[in-house]
Structures are given as structure tokens and as C-alpha cells.
Amino acid sequence: MAKVQFDGVRKVYDNGQVAVHGASFEIADGELMVLVGPSGCGKSTLLRMVAGLEEISAGTLRIGERVVNDVAPKDRDIAMVFQNYALYPHMTVADNLAFGLKLRGHDKAEVQRRVQGAAEALGLTSMLDKLPRAMSGGQRQRVALGRALVREPSVFLLDEPLSNLDAKLRHSVRTEIAQLHRKLGTTMIYVTHDQVEAMTLGQRIVVLNEGQIQQIDAPMALYERPANLFVAGFLGSPAMNVLRGGLQRGAAGLALLLPEGEEVPLDGAAIDPAWLGGELVVGVRPEHLQPGQGAASFKARIEGIEPVGNEIFVNLRFGTQALVMRVPPQILPAVGDDISVEVLPAALHFFDAARGERIEAQRQAA
Structure with missing residues (x-):
């Protein structure tokens, strides 16, 4: 050896x-x-x-x-x-x-x-x-x-x-x-x-x-x-969902404002407020999107449902953004219907929009 x-x-x-x-x-x-x-x-x-x-x-x-x-x-x-x-x-x-x-x-x-x-x-x-x-x-x-x-x-x-x-x-x-x-x-x-x-x-x-x-x-x-972003997108199947936009503070707390005007609630996420007003890329694994109507939720349209046995891949459309949600077997709305999707803030990944590099822990809230 x-x-x-x-x-x-x-x-x-x-x-x-x-x-x-x-x-x-x-x-x-x-x-x-x-x-x-x-x-x-x-x-x-x-x-x-x-x-x-x-x-x-x-x-x-x-x-x-x-x-x-x-x-x-x-x-x-x-x-x-x-x-x-x-x-x-x-x-x-x-x-x-x-x-x-x-x-x-x-x-x-x-x-x-x-x-x-x-x-x-x-x-x-x-x-x-x-x-x-x-x-x-x-x-x-x-x-x-x-x-x-x-x-x-x-x-x-x-x-x-x-x-x-x-x-x-x-x-x-x-x-x-x-x-x-x-x-x-x-x-x-x-x-x-x-x-x-x-x-x-x-x-x-x-x-x-x-x-x-x-x-x-x-x-x-x-x-x-x-x-x-390369590592984030390469490892994981389905791949990590990626959203690009500006970090802002709204009435409901921190949010990512997408170019099309939709907002993704980020309240509770570990991101330093110093990034407010800056361009970010937010990554979220499919398993960290779940049906729910909590504070960190948004409406998306179901474009496809893929049962694969012990889990279901739900293909979503949020504005112009395609997303994939991974959920356990359950009854879901029909294709073409809207569903309320909840983000798990603690599981989000943040990347610098210009360089694609992870925003390191020292830039995040303690």
C-alpha cells in the first residue's frame, strides 16, 4: 500500500x-x-x-x-x-x-x-x-x-x-x-x-x-x-434548484426578488444582512422544498408528477423558473394546478452571483 x-x-x-x-x-x-x-x-x-x-x-x-x-x-x-x-x-x-x-x-x-x-x-x-x-x-x-x-x-x-x-x-x-x-x-x-x-x-x-x-x-x-455552483449542481439527483435575484427585506422579512418580480421568502435563513441589495444565487435541494403554507412559502404551478416508488418528483413552474420538489408518496394536486410550496430556510445555500462561489460562514449570521 x-x-x-x-x-x-x-x-x-x-x-x-x-x-x-x-x-x-x-x-x-x-x-x-x-x-x-x-x-x-x-x-x-x-x-x-x-x-x-x-x-x-x-x-x-x-x-x-x-x-x-x-x-x-x-x-x-x-x-x-x-x-x-x-x-x-x-x-x-x-x-x-x-x-x-x-x-x-x-x-x-x-x-x-x-x-x-x-x-x-x-x-x-x-x-x-x-x-x-x-x-x-x-x-x-x-x-x-x-x-x-x-x-x-x-x-x-x-x-x-x-x-x-x-x-x-x-x-x-x-x-x-x-x-x-x-x-x-x-x-x-x-x-x-x-x-x-x-x-x-x-x-x-x-x-x-x-x-x-x-x-x-x-x-x-x-x-x-x-x-x-458547479459542485452544487453536479452532485445530487435531481440537481439542486437554483434561483437568481436580489436580496431584499420586505414586510414578511428577508426575500429573494427574482427578475420577473416574484419573491422567494428567506426569513430565518442564515445570510448576513450585509448582502441586502446585492445579487445572490440561492440553491435549494429538491428535498428541502415541501408542500406547506408556512411563513416561508410561495405558490407554484405543477407541470409534472413523477412517482418513482418510495418518493415522488414534482416538477414545478414558479414564474419562468423550473423547480423540482422531492416528496414522500402522498396525494397531490393535479398537473396544471397551483400548490403552496414551503422553503426550509436552514437548508438553503447561498452563492455569490458574480463568481459562483459559496458565501462562506463568516459572511453568514452566527
């Missing part, structure tokens, strides 16, 4: 495109760190630089205490699992697991020990004589994980390993990866564009956009205290 440290790591391609802008962070020994963001954000580039498959343009990358900028991939003591299983179709599971070890010259007893250990860890013992074509997608992905596992590396690198699986299999294999990490305690770096995978797997998450790190924190810390 080993920690991985990025110190000002930068990647610039020959055409001048900057894929990673000076990344600096550390992945602790034994940590499962997830790199997440939209396509083209630089997450896979970071992973490939750890693997040695991409040259580092500037900065320093360490695995353990060793600088590996110029170390060949085979000498980095890492193992990588790709989106594509890349199994040898003519080889059994056992032979696929053993192939890399045999190439590296391990003796038969050691190969057998490692193959058996990986098979037991991943529930593949009864499948060792099968060919890949006789296995499901989830089973084949477990073989790909096992092929990395037998290496007994210091660091596991997983590049969107579940993207080829259906939803049910993704959940199953995701659970297996989490259990495997808890059992092995090995450093893992996991790349995904799926925020659900990121939230459920990562001990910490690095959120990237356009090659820049937006925020690094534990999953729920990111969800409950996003550093900027």
Missing part, C-alpha cells in the same frame, strides 16, 4: 490544450478516492498520469515516497482496471487471472496462491474453468478486477469500470468493489462521471471541471456544503 501525492501536476498536450491545471492533493495510504466530473474534465488524464500512460508536463507525482514522473508503468507497482474488460476470450478465468503473473516469472505455487486468493475474494472460485463468453457482464468485470488483484499492487486504478454494465449490475459490482476495498485496505483511485457511484464509493471525492479541481471532501460534506 502507498499514498499518492500530486504536487502542481499539469498536463498540456502538443496542440496547447490544457487537460489538467496544476493539481495538488494527496490520497492517503489505504484510501478509496474517487475522481468525478463531466466528460473532458481531466479525471482520466490524472489517472493515466498515475499509471504512467500520460507524460506529466509539470509538477511532481509521488507514489509512496518515490517520485515517479519518469518511472516506467511496469515499475510503478500499480494495477489498472479499464472500462473494457479486455479478457482473453480463449482462456479460462483461471488462465486470465494467472497470465500476467506468469509473464512476470512467478513460480507455479505463487501463481496458484494469488489466483485462488483473488477468486475467493471476488466469488469466482466456481467459475475458474469457464471461458469469458459463458459469463455475465458483471462476472467478467469481476475477472478484470481479479486480474488486477493478483498483482497485489500498492495502488489500484479503476477507470470507469462499471460503465458497460446495466443499472442492476452496476449496483452489485459497486458493492463488491466497496467490500473488496474494506477487506484489502489498499489505496484505490476510482474514476467515474456518475455522481451516484462517486457518492456511494468514495471515502473522499475530487470534483473536477475543465481540468481544475473544484472541491475535495467527503461525499456528504460535498453534498451539504458545496464550494461553488
